[in-house]
Amino acid sequence: MATVRLSNISKTYPNGAKAVHPTSFDIADGELIVLVGPSGCGKSTLLRMVAGLEDITTGELSIGERIVNTLDPAERDIAMVFQNYALYPHMTVGKNMAYGLKNRGIDKATIAAKVDTAAQMLNLTEYLDRRPSQLSGGQRQRVAMGRAIVRDPALFLFDEPLSNLDAKLRNQMRIEIRALQRRLNTTAMYVTHDQVEAMTMADRIVVLNGGQVEQIGTPSEIYRAPASTFVASFMGAPPMNLIPAHYNGNGTVAVGSLSLPIARPADHKGEVVLGIRPEDATIGGTTPFKLDLIEELGANRLLHGTIDGNAFTVNAPNDDQPLATDLTLSLPNDTLHLFHGESGVRL
Amino acid sequence: MTDTTLSMPVQVAPRGRRIRLSVIGDHFVLILGALFMMAPIYMTLTTASHENLTIHREGLQFLFGGELLNNFDAAMFGQGGFSGEITGMSMLKNSLILGMGFALGKIVLSMMAAYAIVYFRLRFATFAFWVIFTTLLLPLEVRIVPSYEVITGLGLANTYTGLIVPLLASATGTFFFRQYFLSIPEELVEAARIDGAGPVKFFIDILVPLSRTMIAAIFIVMFVYGWNQYLWPTLITTDEGLYTLVRGIKQIRQSLAESNQIPAYGQAMALSIIAILPPVLIVVFLQNWFIKGLVESDK
Missing domain, CATH: 3.40.50.300 (P-loop containing nucleotide triphosphate hydrolases)
Known part of the structure; x- marks a missing residue:
């Protein structure tokens, strides 16, 4: 001791x-x-x-x-x-x-x-x-x-x-x-x-x-x-989704043509990386999601697809319902993580 | 060998299995080979059971005669040589000393050399190893004159030391132990370090017990090798009291032949049998260890 x-x-x-x-x-x-x-x-x-x-x-x-x-x-x-x-x-x-x-x-x-x-x-x-x-x-x-x-x-x-x-x-x-x-x-x-x-x-x-x-x-x-x-990608299974994005300082993050509000403003303006845990995203919302593949895990299932061309995984409860290929997701703004575009440091 | 943990699976042929022709063929070849190899030994034994006169007149004998015990008795306990000081027993003793000293000395020396090379951060350790290894190119026969000079210069002629020590350096042994030590996992060394085992303790408590099959295998090879040494003992021992069996057999026959007597063929044959026995016994009794040492690592 x-x-x-x-x-x-x-x-x-x-x-x-x-x-x-x-x-x-x-x-x-x-x-x-x-x-x-x-x-x-x-x-x-x-x-x-x-x-x-x-x-x-x-x-x-x-x-x-x-x-x-x-x-x-x-x-x-x-x-x-x-x-x-x-x-x-x-x-x-x-x-x-x-x-x-x-x-x-x-x-x-x-x-x-x-x-x-x-x-x-x-x-x-x-x-x-x-x-x-x-x-x-x-x-x-x-x-x-x-x-x-x-x-x-x-x-x-x-x-x-x-x-x-x-x-x-x-x-x-x-x-x-x-x-x-x-x-x-x-x-x-x-x-x-x-x-x-x-x-x-x-x-x-x-x-x-x-x-x-x-x-x-x-x-x-x-x-x-x-x-x-x-750390975001190493810890957690499946790993956190990381999407390149742009932050212009006005409280929203731009991913391609999409615009997502964030909970708290960051100091850095410009290129950022947006992180969302697969288990934080839920089906049904405003963000379009194109589904490519479903991995069945029993209680849960992993939905692999893309948001605006960026690979994205959702960990959703398994309700045994068939899913369409074009879905919408809800990404609660308090679950969004922002990282510096170059250094990868959390903002 | 109570500590054997990975016992070899014993192959038991199911009873009533049809004997295939190829099996018969294999065994035929094996038996023929065995007979061919055994025949000289058999003839040595049969010839040793006849009187010298019979052997002198008729050559090698194929059947047993009645003199077997007498010849063995004379060979082992009768006085021989010029001085009349040597008996078969004394030669047997010398041979055992040579064989044992040779084998054990080589093992101790080569194990320690390998230990130093593998486990200590020596400068030029690899280089040292290769230098040792190249001595394979310089067997005793090549360096026999300088070796003789050195040993007589040190006053070691006609001593057991002079007989054994010049033969002890063993590149083969060092090589085998080195390879074996390299295969022992690094973590074992580290675990021992954490357990507070210093270099000497690690060697004695861990390395030697782990290498025991390896030691046994090398012991067998080296004992037979040492037992069969002829050239060096012939050179370095002029005192008949230090004669080994292998060189003594010839000496007995020769010394008697030079006087106007019939050579003691029977005794020579009996001594040959005696000379064959210890290596054979060692191989027979230690062959399990020998095979384990070569195939199994027990780590």
């Missing part, structure tokens, strides 16, 4: 490639923060720098009260769960969990007690004498969790821990990890490329793109007020 503070942490590889631009944020005690972004955005590098597996080029990292920049991973009081579990294949589940404690010179009785507690917590008691290869993917992931728990660390680090599991198990483990982290009240840093995982698990999300932080906020902040077109 500790607060973690990253101040101006950056990573430049010896070949000059900048993986992470100076980044600063704090993780509060007991908070689970999710780093999310497309592959190559630097989220894993950032996590590995916190873990001590990667050198920090500039900046200062503190876990608890200590500055840990130069400490070995083992001395940072952290535990990490890897994507491919990284269990020692030749050791039993029990020994896998005990290995870190053994190396710290903790006496056997204490280790056994800790391993037992963790195994009970994770329903692994009957598997303690098995080897990782005799376990299923979900069980292995739990062993990896157990190995992290027994160390009773100040900080949990998760490096895409669920991406090797199938979809159903992933949902289940997501809940288990979240519940466990809450229960232990241990600060955690969680890396994923899956925005659903990020939205469902995080206390706060850090969205990264190209080694830079695009936005830091709670899941609902990120969803309600994405800071840029990148």
Whole structure:
């Protein structure tokens, strides 16, 4: 249990490639923060720098009260769960969990007690004498969790821990990890490329793109007020519709020949990008929409089509009614997001 | 091997399956091949069961005679050589020391070399590896004169050290271990680092147990290779007390032939059988490990 503070942490590889631009944020005690972004955005590098597996080029990292920049991973009081579990294949589940404690010179009785507690917590008691290869993917992931728990660390680090599991198990483990982290009240840093995982698990999300932080906020902040077109299109499924438009400062946005009123005026005049979440648009209104394709999702259906030649998706409740190709949509003005035409920054 | 987790599926042929002609053909070829390979060993054994005189007069024997035990007894426990100091047992001991020392030494050395090359950020690690690898082009036979010079210069002639150490550097072993280490996932190293395992602990606690099938496979190859060494032991051991079986067999026969006696053919044949046995036994008993080491990674 500790607060973690990253101040101006950056990573430049010896070949000059900048993986992470100076980044600063704090993780509060007991908070689970999710780093999310497309592959190559630097989220894993950032996590590995916190873990001590990667050198920090500039900046200062503190876990608890200590500055840990130069400490070995083992001395940072952290535990990490890897994507491919990284269990020692030749050791039993029990020994896998005990290995870190053994190396710290903790006496056997204490280790056994800790391993037992963790195994009970994770329903692994009957598997303690098995080897990782005799376990299923979900069980292995739990062993990896157990190995992290027994160390009773100040900080949990998760490096895409669920991406090797199938979809159903992933949902289940997501809940288990979240519940466990809450229960232990241990600060955690969680890396994923899956925005659903990020939205469902995080206390706060850090969205990264190209080694830079695009936005830091709670899941609902990120969803309600994405800071840029990148965040808008990355977070949310299906992604937000982004349409190039023109804003002349008089309270309406022009999309081709259409004119849409906006709720609050913006400072920037000229080229803008108009963003509308698929679930915010409803059928029946004044905006003409040409329907091309329907994707059935069960309770909902996705209507793919165009508004004035721009691709547009609507997430509508499924009422099993056939739809004409020429529809009208209502786009409530308080759900419209405006972004700068060039920089993509929210206006 | 209680810790085997991925047991090989045992193929059980369903009973009453029709035997196809091709199967018969395959087995015919296999049996013929086996017989062809086994025949010399059989003849060695049969010949070892006759008196020297019979062998001297009639050549190799195809049927068993009555002297088998006597010949083996004489070969193993009878005094031989110029000095009369060596027995089959002492040569067997020397051979085992050479085979074991050779195999274990090579494994330890090449494993550590591979460990250094793969896991440590050495300057020129790749270059070092290729330098080691090119020593494959310089087997002992090529560098035998300088090697001999060095070893005698160090006063190591006629010692076990002199016998074993010059043969220990192994590019093949280093290569195999390097390839194996490269296939071990990076995360395992990182997990061990977070678990507080330093370089030595990681090597002993993680790498060595993980490589055990690999070690067994290389041990087999290297033991047989070391056991069969002939040229280097011949050069470096002039003291009969250090003779190995492989070179001793010839020596016994030769030394007796040079005096006006009938060579001890029977004993030589008996020693040949003894010399064949340990490598065969090792391969027979460790073949499971050998195959696992080559095909299975167990990661």
